[in-house]
Structures are given as C-alpha cells and as structure tokens.
Amino acid sequence: MIRVLIADDEALVRTGLRMILEAAGDLEVAGEAADGAEAVAAVRRLRPDVVLMDVRMPRMNGVAALKAINREPDPPKVVMLTTFDLDEYVYGALRARAAGFLLKGSGPRELVGAVRAVADGTAILAPAVTRRLVDAFAERDPAAARAARDRLARLTARERDVVGGVARGLANAGIARELAMTETTVKAHVSRSLAKLGLANRVQIALLVRDAEQGERGGG
Structure with a gap:
C-alpha cells in the first residue's frame, strides 16, 4: 500500500484528490495538510511515501515545504501540483528536486499513475509538462x-x-x-x-x- 499525504489549501481539492486516490485500491491517504508548514509537520509525524503538494499555499508555500521535507532523513517523494503558472515557484521547485509535476486538471488515471511512478522511484512526467517546463x-x-x-x-x-x-x-x-x-x-x-x-x-x-x-x- 502506497501512503500519500495531500497538501493543498483548498478543502474541495483535497477531498477530490482523496476520492481519486482511495478508489485506486493500492493507495492510502495517510493525511492532509492545508499549508506548507502543516505538510512538513505531517511528513515528520506520518512518514508517507508520496506527498502531493500544491505550489501556492499560505504561511509556507509548496517550494519552501519541499526544501524542508528534503532535509528530513529518508524523505518521501514530492509531486508538485500546479495550475501551470510558469513563475518563480515552479522554477524553485525544479531546483529543489521535486520528484515531478502534475497539472491540477489531470485526470484520475494520470494522477494515480504519477503517484505509483514516483513511489517506484521513476518520476514519469506528462510530456506536455516536461516540454513546457524545459x-x-x-x-x-x-x-x-x-x-x-x-x-x-x-x-x-x-x-x-x-x-x-x-x-x-x-x-x-x-x-x-x-x-x-x-x-x-x-x-x-x-x-x-x-x-x-x-x-x-x-x-x-x-x-x-x-x-x-x-x-x-x-x-x-
């Protein structure tokens, strides 16, 4: 079972992601966080395998949280969720060693596949995401x-x-x-x-x- 932490400041988004992930059968939502600081604390407490992290959140944004998480021993893989505003946040996430990027509008199959891929150690990014980032x-x-x-x-x-x-x-x-x-x-x-x-x-x-x-x- 792959344990996933969802970090997003919108409750409706977290609920939707939870429903998709838990319907997959082999994925378990270990917890939720409403901002980056909560995400870092939840990683330390819950030790998930994968974190789905919104880029833009209050108090501590996703990039700052990613950096903090990657300083932890044996950190989880972090997939950044973005609406694809190509800004300093996304650039920072690239340099902070995000395991991958996923568009918030991605379908259930792509979302589940991305979580499974990064948990397996292979960050498979959608071709459109890779090309546009590059x-x-x-x-x-x-x-x-x-x-x-x-x-x-x-x-x-x-x-x-x-x-x-x-x-x-x-x-x-x-x-x-x-x-x-x-x-x-x-x-x-x-x-x-x-x-x-x-x-x-x-x-x-x-x-x-x-x-x-x-x-x-x-x-x-």
Whole structure:
C-alpha cells in the first residue's frame, strides 16, 4: 500500500484528490495538510511515501515545504501540483528536486499513475509538462550550453539516446519501443544517467539536454 499525504489549501481539492486516490485500491491517504508548514509537520509525524503538494499555499508555500521535507532523513517523494503558472515557484521547485509535476486538471488515471511512478522511484512526467517546463526554464547562454554538453559527454552513446527520449517527454515504455529495448533496460539507463550527471529527476535531464541543444543551435 502506497501512503500519500495531500497538501493543498483548498478543502474541495483535497477531498477530490482523496476520492481519486482511495478508489485506486493500492493507495492510502495517510493525511492532509492545508499549508506548507502543516505538510512538513505531517511528513515528520506520518512518514508517507508520496506527498502531493500544491505550489501556492499560505504561511509556507509548496517550494519552501519541499526544501524542508528534503532535509528530513529518508524523505518521501514530492509531486508538485500546479495550475501551470510558469513563475518563480515552479522554477524553485525544479531546483529543489521535486520528484515531478502534475497539472491540477489531470485526470484520475494520470494522477494515480504519477503517484505509483514516483513511489517506484521513476518520476514519469506528462510530456506536455516536461516540454513546457524545459521551454520556460532552459538556460540560453553559451557558457551554460558548453557546460551541459561537457556533462552529457560523460554518458555512453546508448545512455545519450535514452536521455534524448526523456528530454522529449517520453515515458520508459515509449523510449523502449523507439530504441528496441526492454523497459527494465531503459529504467536502468535512466538511473545510471541520473547518477553520472548528479541529477534528481527526469525534468532536470530534460533541462540539461535543452541547454546543450540551445548552444548547438546558437553556434556556441
């Protein structure tokens, strides 16, 4: 059973999320929080596996709560919930090592799938989310592009193929089909690539690849 904490300042949103999660059968709502401070306290008290965290909340926003939670021993995976205002909150969550992002308008299947994925250690983000985050936040200066290309050079050719698929928003199954691999092999390549690059999740891989590509297109 995957234990989930829901953190959102709107009671109706929390109720809707609870209904969706508990209908899945293998997910249990361990608790709820109405702001970031409550979420941090609930994580310490309840030790959930996954936190669904609203980005914008009173008293302590979701990014500040994420940072505090990640300082805890053996922290849960945190998925940020957003209406997709591309602002400093979302940028901060990227840099604070969020396990993933989910649109508040996502359907039940996507929500449940995201919780299961991050609990399993694989943050599978919707392709639209990945692409829009990357387009908004990728660095565009030549120095960043060169640094990104140098980091990607640490990977084997096959690992670069896999991270290229990640950067395009493909899930492991899509990468496996494209490269004629098993999903298990793709997952292993992603894990090794994250370790070699010193990154936390697939969005950060996508950002790094886009940094490198921006430099190539710009001649840097």
